[in-house]
Amino acid sequence: MLARAMVRHCPWCGHGKLFPRWFRPVRRCPRCGLVVERGEGAMLGSMSINLGVTMVVLIAYLVVWLGIDMPDVQMAKALGSAIAVGIAVPILFFPFAKLIWAAIDIMFHGYDPNYVDPDEARRLKRGQ
Ligand SMILES: [Zn+2]
Numbered sequence: 001m002l003a004r005a006m007v008r009h010c011p012w013c014g015h016g017k018l019f020p021r022w023f024r025p026v027r028r029c030p031r032c033g034l035v036v037e038r039g040e041g042a043m044l045g046s047m048s049i050n051l052g053v054t055m056v057v058l059i060a061y062l063v064v065w066l067g068i069d070m071p072d073v074q075m076a077k078a079l080g081s082a083i084a085v086g087i088a089v090p091i092l093f094f095p096f097a098k099l100i101w102a103a104i105d106i107m108f109h110g111y112d113p114n115y116v117d118p119d120e121a122r123r124l125k126r127g128q
Contacts, residue, residue, distance in 0.1 A: 001103040008095050010034055011103035012111050019095045036102055039118040050097035054089045061085050
């Protein structure tokens with residue numbers, strides 16, 4: 001499941017079109033019905049994954065930069081490029097983090113095809 005999520009495919013069935021837009025997933029997988037974002041608080045898990053990956057990449061980037069640039073470190077260039085990396089990585093990793101979190105969620109809670117997330121339940125109640 002994690003391997004599927006890491007290539008932006010549905011963790012449950014492997015379907016590949018869950019993100020028609022980079023920041024906007026489909027509500028449910030068109031093939032298996034998996035809810036990509038499970039209610040309120042689900043985004044906290046993917047944000048944590050995204051933050052962790054960004055920190056690891058940023059630290060690795062700075063270690064490599066310092067290794068190459070020692071002993072005369074150009075701090076302005078190092079900080080400027082580190083800021084760019086710190087902005088780019090979470091944007092690029094966003095859909096992967098969402099699906100990795102969905103895979104972890106399935107591992108802990110299992111897959112229920114009849115699961116209705118609270119937002120969807122409210123909409124259904126209102127008749128939308
Ligand atoms: Zn699926």
